[in-house]
Every structure is written in structure tokens, then in C-alpha cells.
Amino acid sequence: MDFSFTAEQERFRREVREYLEREVPPRWKELGYLIWEETDESWDITRQWNRKLGEKGWLALTWPRVYGGQERSHIDQLILDEEMARAGTPTGIETAITIGWVCPTIMLFGTEEQKLRYLPDAAKGRIIFCLGYSEPNAGSDLAAVRTTAVEDGDHYVINGQKVWTTVAHRADYCWLAARTDPDAPKHKGVSMFVVDMKSPGITVKPLINILGFHSFNEVFFDEVRVPKENLVGQKNMGWYQLAVALDFERSGVGTPARMHRTIDRLVAYCRQTRRNGRLLSEDPVIRKKLARLSVEAEVLRLLCYRITWIQEKGKTPNYEASLTKVFASELLDRLANTGMEILGPYGMLDRGSPRAALRGEILRLYLTSPSMGIGGGTSEIQRNIIAMRGLGLPRK
Amino acid sequence: MELELTEEQRMLKTAASGFLKKECPPALAWEMREDERGYPPSLWQKMIEMGWTGVMVPETYGGIGGDFMDLCVILEALGEVCAPGPFFSTVVLGGLAVMELGTEAQKEALLSRIATGECIMALAADEEEAWCDASFIKTRGLREAGGYRISGTKLFVENAHVADIILCVVTGPAEGSLSVLLVQGDAPGLRITPLKTLAGERQCEVVFDRVEVKASDVLGEAEKAAPGFDRLLDQAAVAKCAELVGCLQTAFDMTVAYAKEREQFGRPIGSFQAVQHHCADMLIDLDGARFATYQAAWRIAGRMPWSREVAVAKAWTSDVARKVTLKAHQIHGAISFCEEHPLHVFYRKAKSGEVAFGDADFHLERVAGGLGL
Numbered sequence: 027m028d029f030s031f032t033a034e035q036e037r038f039r040r041e042v043r044e045y046l047e048r049e050v051p052p053r054w055k056e057l058g059y060l061i062w063e064e065t066d067e068s069w070d071i072t073r074q075w076n077r078k079l080g081e082k083g084w085l086a087l088t089w090p091r092v093y094g095g096q097e098r099s100h101i102d103q104l105i106l107d108e109e110m111a112r113a114g115t116p117t118g119i120e121t122a123i124t125i126g127w128v129c130p131t132i133m134l135f136g137t138e139e140q141k142l143r144y145l146p147d148a149a150k151g152r153i154i155f156c157l158g159y160s161e162p163n164a165g166s167d168l169a170a171v172r173t174t175a176v177e178d179g180d181h182y183v184i185n186g187q188k189v190w191t192t193v194a195h196r197a198d199y200c201w202l203a204a205r206t207d208p209d210a211p212k213h214k215g216v217s218m219f220v221v222d223m224k225s226p227g228i229t230v231k232p233l234i235n236i237l238g239f240h241s242f243n244e245v246f247f248d249e250v251r252v253p254k255e256n257l258v259g260q261k262n263m264g265w266y267q268l269a270v271a272l273d274f275e276r277s278g279v280g281t282p283a284r285m286h287r288t289i290d291r292l293v294a295y296c297r298q299t300r301r302n303g304r305l306l307s308e309d310p311v312i313r314k315k316l317a318r319l320s321v322e323a324e325v326l327r328l329l330c331y332r333i334t335w336i337q338e339k340g341k342t343p344n345y346e347a348s349l350t351k352v353f354a355s356e357l358l359d360r361l362a363n364t365g366m367e368i369l370g371p372y373g374m375l376d377r378g379s380p381r382a383a384l385r386g387e388i389l390r391l392y393l394t395s396p397s398m399g400i401g402g403g404t405s406e407i408q409r410n411i412i413a414m415r416g417l418g419l420p421r422k
Numbered sequence: 423m424e425l426e427l428t429e430e431q432r433m434l435k436t437a438a439s440g441f442l443k444k445e446c447p448p449a450l451a452w453e454m455r456e457d458e459r460g461y462p463p464s465l466w467q468k469m470i471e472m473g474w475t476g477v478m479v480p481e482t483y484g485g486i487g488g489d490f491m492d493l494c495v496i497l498e499a500l501g502e503v504c505a506p507g508p509f510f511s512t513v514v515l516g517g518l519a520v521m522e523l524g525t526e527a528q529k530e531a532l533l534s535r536i537a538t539g540e541c542i543m544a545l546a547a548d549e550e551e552a553w554c555d556a557s558f559i560k561t562r563g564l565r566e567a568g569g570y571r572i573s574g575t576k577l578f579v580e581n582a583h584v585a586d587i588i589l590c591v592v593t594g595p596a597e598g599s600l601s602v603l604l605v606q607g608d609a610p611g612l613r614i615t616p617l618k619t620l621a622g623e624r625q626c627e628v629v630f631d632r633v634e635v636k637a638s639d640v641l642g643e644a645e646k647a648a649p650g651f652d653r654l655l656d657q658a659a660v661a662k663c664a665e666l667v668g669c670l671q672t673a674f675d676m677t678v679a680y681a682k683e684r685e686q687f688g689r690p691i692g693s694f695q696a697v698q699h700h701c702a703d704m705l706i707d708l709d710g711a712r713f714a715t716y717q718a719a720w721r722i723a724g725r726m727p728w729s730r731e732v733a734v735a736k737a738w739t740s741d742v743a744r745k746v747t748l749k750a751h752q753i754h755g756a757i758s759f760c761e762e763h764p765l766h767v768f769y770r771k772a773k774s775g776e777v778a779f780g781d782a783d784f785h786l787e788r789v790a791g792g793l794g795l
């Protein structure tokens with residue numbers, strides 16, 4: 027048993043930390059945006075930042091060199107993710123979608139030509155994918171997608187509607203799940219496509235989220251023609267490919283690192299804020315709440331480390347990713363809520379309000395809470411996976 | 423024992439809920455967050471016409487002479503739609519303050535104006551370092567020839583920006599003493615800055631810069647307001663619970679209806695045990711909140727000792743408000759993460775109600791004290 031990092035890994039951590047301390051754009055810190063908060067300005071900052079990381083080779087650290095990677099270890103990736111979260115680098119979900127989900131799937135199932143076409147650009151931070159999975163009637167039941175892709179000469183013609191498509195209004199490509207065999211059982215008729223978002227026939231309609239930002243969309247496909255070579259993997263096997271792809275999400279170690287940062291801020295706030303005759307930091311109830319969060323964030327960090335360790339051994343995590351996701355999303359709820367409890371009446375004040383505590387960040391975090399157990403597979407579905415796939419509990 | 427509302431209360435409830443569901447959908451509360459007043463005056467006017475502002479005002483002063491339970495019935499209906507407006511600050515905080523503390527003459531003058539809707543009120547109590555506990559108030563009332571002079575800053579004052587009268591809670595001159603002063607909304611020396619809040623309620627920072635108040639504008643007896651003010655805060659806490667019960671009921675109803683209607687995997691999501699258990703847990707929380715609130719309201723209405731029951735109601739209801747509305751989001755899935763969907767308004771209201779007049783931790787401490795700890 028050994029929880030430590032090697033001297034070389036520690037050196038890499040220091041290198042990353044020093045770089046980030048120097049380079050994170052001050053304007054990004056000023057904006058203080060959370061997940062699902064995004065404007066033209068923040069998008070530009072994030073894109074520039076990703077190109078910068080891409081040039082350093084830090085965007086796709088573990089990928090093979092031919093695809094723009096550095097062939098570094100998963101542990102190095104973990105260190106990088108942890109430090110970037112700690113430093114609060116410019117980031118949005120689109121990087122996780124592109125680098126963490128879509129590209130690894132292309133790497134696994136795509137042709138050599140497809141890999142060379144998308145991966146090096148993604149590794150340089152030049153292209154962004156959105157995820158075209160969910161539809162009005164296909165949420166948790168992803169295999170129920172009704173969007174169709176019908177062969178026509180050397181093209182597929184796509185018709186249908188996607189929904190909740192994050193960054194569809196900014197992405198270069200859509201990673202699309204569409205039905206290619208309407209007669210087969212629902213799991214056996216879905217294929218995956220890369221669709222250029224500039225294709226004629228695509229309409230993107232904004233949806234405003236509860237944080238008041240335009241992050242997700244409805245996307246309509248009306249006779250959209252996609253070259254046949256854009257089908258990735260085996261025709262009609264898309265659902266199975268997706269199920270595998272869900273397992274190599276990254277460790278998620280950024281979450282506990284960000285949590286520790288928020289806990290530190292709350293601690294600083296408590297040490298300088300008096301309420302009803304004493305410093306908040308002297309209130310035993312508050313002390314215990316913060317201590318508990320700190321314990322939970324530490325446990326989460328270890329669960330994330332385990333995922334990396336499994337990958338490092340050359341294996342694919344199974345139920346462990348689901349387990350970590352449920353715990354992380356519920357812990358984020360608790361963090362946001364505890365933060366609100368600690369701030370009390372000040373927690374009610376939004377970003378931009380006079381007297382807002384911690385720039386309204388905790389309130390904003392509280393508003394992200396309802397999304398945590400929903401997006402990327404709901405907590406109920408994750409628990410089903412843990413129980414059935416992980417523990418082998420009977421289905422009936 | 424009778425754990426149901428009376429016939430009249432049921433009628434009042436049905437009428438109020440029916441009216442509000444028609445005239446005041448939850449989306450309205452959200453739209454009004456950007457409005458300068460924060461509510462449509464026409465809606466407020468209709469509430470006045472229906473007699474709600476006079477629900478607890480004695481008939482001799484032009485009200486309908488109901489009790490605290492009747493007030494809670496209306497609050498529950500308001501909570502069901504997250505209704506915006508000055509009802510809470512005027513009728514609950516203003517009205518009850520006058521009833522608890524005012525002289526006969528003040529009651530006559532003010533309660534009738536509350537009943538007719540002529541007078542919008544706001545309560546200025548909390549401060550930078552004083553929250554839900556008057557003993558830490560620092561804003562001072564200095565005695566001057568013919569009256570008082572107030573200096574200090576009050577926070578989280580709901581509806582101060584539209585108030586005809588701001589009730590300012592001050593301490594002094596005697597150490598630890600408390601007075602409630604009636605300050606006209608346009609008094610010289612008042613500076614009102616709106617704050618931007620989670621649920622869109624109009625809370626303000628109110629600076630009192632040597633604001634003058636006549637001796638006759640002390641509510642009741644000068645420097646003796648502490649016990650009456652504590653009673654006011656207790657009642658406000660239960661009133662907030664009543665509002666929350668309405669809010670949670672709607673979130674719950676929406677969720678159960680959605681669980682029956684939304685299908686995934688070829689069946690209603692409400693047929694999955696995970697979803698069923700969530701709904702069952704929500705009902706445990708909600709039923710508990712309802713009866714804890716009714717018990718406290720009943721004791722207040724009957725002027726029975728209420729300290730423990732109030733703390734129990736607010737501790738429980740505060741705690742479950744967030745849980746119920748978060749589960750409602752969970753069962754709705756992504757659709758509830760849209761601004762256009764009304765659920766987030768309930769999620770926001772639940773949190774702001776949780777914090778108002780003491781959160782669970784605050785009231786648990788009172789319960790602990792009551793246990794002899």
C-alpha cells in the first residue's frame with residue numbers, strides 16, 4: 027500500500043502549480059463563473075486558455091503522440107486535473123465533453139482516418155464537440171432515441187430533435203446518437219455520428235438555465251446530410267459503444283479539489299465574520315459542519331484516486347465511476363447547502379448585490395445543485411448501475 | 423382533538439388558492455424580480471378587496487377579526503404560488519407588531535390602515551452582526567427633545583423600498599433596552615438600497631442617518647419592547663412555516679403528477695421504486711411540516727405557551743424545505759433546470775424561507791435549551 031507520489035510526479039505537480047499561478051487570466055478570476063455559467067466573453071477566455079494548454083501538450087496528456095498527446099501516465103493526468111481545479115483555471119463542461127468523452131470513444135471505435143481527423147485538433151484545443159444524446163422522450167432511456175439517420179447514396183440524412191444540448195450554439199461538431207435501424211430492438215439500432223454543426227438543416231434554439239445563462243439548447247435536424255464516413259464505430263452498435271465510453275470518464279478529481287477550495291473560503295469567512303455576539307468560527311455547529319465537509323471531500327478524493335489507479339493498471343473502471351459520480355454530486359449538494367447555512371441571511375444575496383458574501387459564489391453553487399444528480403446520468407441510474415453491474419444484484 | 427381546518431377556514435383556503443392559481447402563477451414571482459416595486463399593484467389591490475389584509479384585524483377596526491390560524495391559511499395559499507408582494511411584511515410583521523406592542527390608539531390608527539391596504543409596512547430588525555436575535559442589535563435610538571433620533575444600518579429589510587412605515591428596532595438609551603419606532607418611509611435621513619436576492623424578494627439595506635422620530639411614534643412603551651418583539655419573531659417564524667407548507671405542497675403535487683405522466687423505458691417513471699421512495703420521503707417531510715406548523719399556529723391562536731412548538735415547527739420545516747424541493751428537481755430531470763419551468767422558483771423560495779426568522783440550527787438550539795441543556 028502506498029498513497030504517495032514519486033519524486034518525479036511531485037516535481038510535475040510543482041511545475042504545474044507554478045505555471046498556473048502565473049498564467050490563469052485575472053479576468054477569469056474576476057468573472058468567478060461556475061459550471062453552466064457562460065457568456066461570449068468567458069467562452070473566448072476558455073478557448074484561448076485551452077489553445078494555450080494544447081500548445082503545451084497538457085490538454086490530452088495521456089493520449090498517444092500521433093493523436094497530439096504526450097503519452098504520459100494517468101497519474102500525471104490526475105495531478106494536472108487536481109492542480110487546475112485548485113488554481114481555478116478557465117474551464118467549462120465542453121472540455122470534459124470533448125477531451126473526456128467524445129475523443130476517447132473515437133480513439134476506441136473510430137477508424138485511423140477519423141482519429142487523425144479529430145483527435146490532434148481536439149488535443150490542441152481547436153475544436154469542441156457537443157453531445158447529442160438526449161431527446162424529449164429519451165433521457166435516462168438513451169436507447170429510445172428517435173432521431174433517424176437514413177442512408178442516401180454516400181450520405182446519411184438526419185431528421186429529429188435533441189434537447190439539453192450543452193454548448194450546441196458554440197460547438198464545431200455534434201457527437202450524435204441516431205437511429206439507423208428502426209426495425210431492430212431499440213438497443214440494436216443506434217449509431218454514432220460526427221456532425222458538422224455548420225451543416226444546412228441544423229437549427230439551434232437556446233434554453234435559459236436556472237442560473238439565468240444560455241448553456242443548453244434544443245437542436246433540430248431537418249434533412250441534414252452527413253457523409254457516410256462520419257459514422258463512428260459499427261453501425262447499429264452505438265448504444266453499446268456509449269455504455270463503454272461512460273466508463274472512461276476521467277477520475278473527476280477536480281471536484282474534490284474545487285470543494286477544498288470552497289471550504290477554505292468558507293473557513294476564511296467564518297474567521298472574520300461575527301454574528302450574534304461571536305465569530306462564526308467559534309460556533310461549534312459551524313465548526314462541525316465544515317469539518318464534516320472536509321472529511322467527505324477527502325473521501326471523495328480517494329475514490330477519484332482509485333479510478334486513476336484502475337486506469338493506470340490498464341483496466342477499465344466498472345461501477346467505480348458511477349459510485350464516485352453519485353457521491354460527488356450529492357456531496358456538492360451538501361457543500362452548497364452547508365455554505366448557504368453558514369452564510370445565513372448573506373447567503374440569500376446574489377452575485378452583484380451589495381453586501382453579497384463571497385461574491386455570491388455559494389448562492390450560485392446552490393443553483394447548480396439540482397443539475398448535479400441529473401446531467402450525465404441521474405443518481406438513480408448510477409445507483410442502478412452500481413447495484414446491477416457492480417454488485418450483480420438480480421434485476422427481477 | 424380536531425386536526426382539520428374549520429369549515430370557514432376551508433372555504434377561505436379554497437377561495438384564496440383558487441384566486442391565486444388564476445391570478446398569480448409562480449412565474450409571476452419570477453418575472454417580478456426585475457420590477458421596481460416587486461409586485462403588480464393590481465394583485466395587491468385584489469388581495470385587499472378580498473379582505474386578506476384585515477384577516478387578523480378586529481372588526482371594530484375594519485378587519486374580519488380572524489385569528490392566527492386564519493392568517494396561516496392565507497399564507498399557505500400565498501406560498502402555493504410563491505406570490506410576490508408586501509403581504510408578509512405588512513400583515514404579518516407590521517400587523518402583528520402593532521397587535522403585540524401598540525397602544526390602543528396606535529392599534530386603532532394603524533390596524534385600520536393595514537386592513538384597508540393604505541399602509542405598507544416593513545420591519546427593520548436584522549443588522550450586520552445581529553440576526554434573529556434582538557439582544558445583539560446595535561442601532562441606537564437617542565432620546566431627544568420631543569422624540570428620538572435613530573442612527574444605524576439595518577439589513578435584509580423586506581419591502582423597505584415601498585413601505586409607508588418602517589418599524590425600526592433600536593436599543594437604548596438604557597443598556598440592553600429595546601424600542602420599536604415607527605419611521606415614515608420618506609423620512610429625511612433614510613437611505614434605502616435594494617439587495618439582489620435568491621428568490622427575488624425585495625430586501626433592502628436601510629441606513630438611518632440621524633432620522634428623527636416623534637415621541638408618539640414609539641410603538642407601545644419605549645425601551646420595553648423586548649418581550650413583545652420576541653413574540654413577534656416567534657409568530658413570524660410560524661407564519662413563514664405556513665408559507666413554506668404551501669410552497670412544498672405545490673412542489674410535491676407537481677412532482678407526483680409528473681412522475682405519473684413522464685415515461686422512460688416504456689413506463690411511467692413513478693413506477694420505479696427509486697422514484698416512489700423519493701415521493702414517499704417527500705410526503706413524510708411535508709406531512710410533518712404541515713402538522714408541526716398547525717400545532718404551533720394553534721397554540722399561538724389560543725395564546726398558549728408556544729416556545730417549544732414554534733421551534734419544532736421552524737426547525738423541521740426549514741430542514742425539509744430544501745430536501746423536498748431538491749427531490750422535486752431530481753424527479754423532474756433536466757426540464758426543471760430551465761428558467762422557464764416554475765420549479766426553481768419553489769427551490770429558491772424554500773431556501774429563503776428556511777433562513778428567514780431562524781434556520782433549523784437556530785431553532786434546534788432553542789429546543790435544546792427547552793430540554794434543559
Ligand SMILES: Cc1cc2nc3c(=O)[nH]c(=O)nc-3n(C[C@H](O)[C@H](O)[C@H](O)COP(=O)(O)OP(=O)(O)OC[C@H]3O[C@@H](n4cnc5c(N)ncnc54)[C@H](O)[C@@H]3O)c2cc1C
Binds near residue numbers: 157190686756759
Ligand atoms: C445542466 C444539464 C446539461 C445537460 N447537457 C446535456 C448535453 O449536453 N447533451 C445531452 O445529450 N444531454 C444533456 N443533458 C441531459 C441529461 O443527460 C438528462 O437530463 C439525463 O439523462 C436524464 O434525463 P431526463 O432529464 O429526461 O430525466 P428522465 O430520464 O425523465 O428522469 C426523470 C427521473 O426519473 C428517474 N428515472 C428514470 N429512469 C429510471 C429508472 N430506470 N430507475 C429509477 N429512476 C429512473 C430519473 O433518475 C429522474 O429522477 C443535460 C442535463 C442537464 C441538467
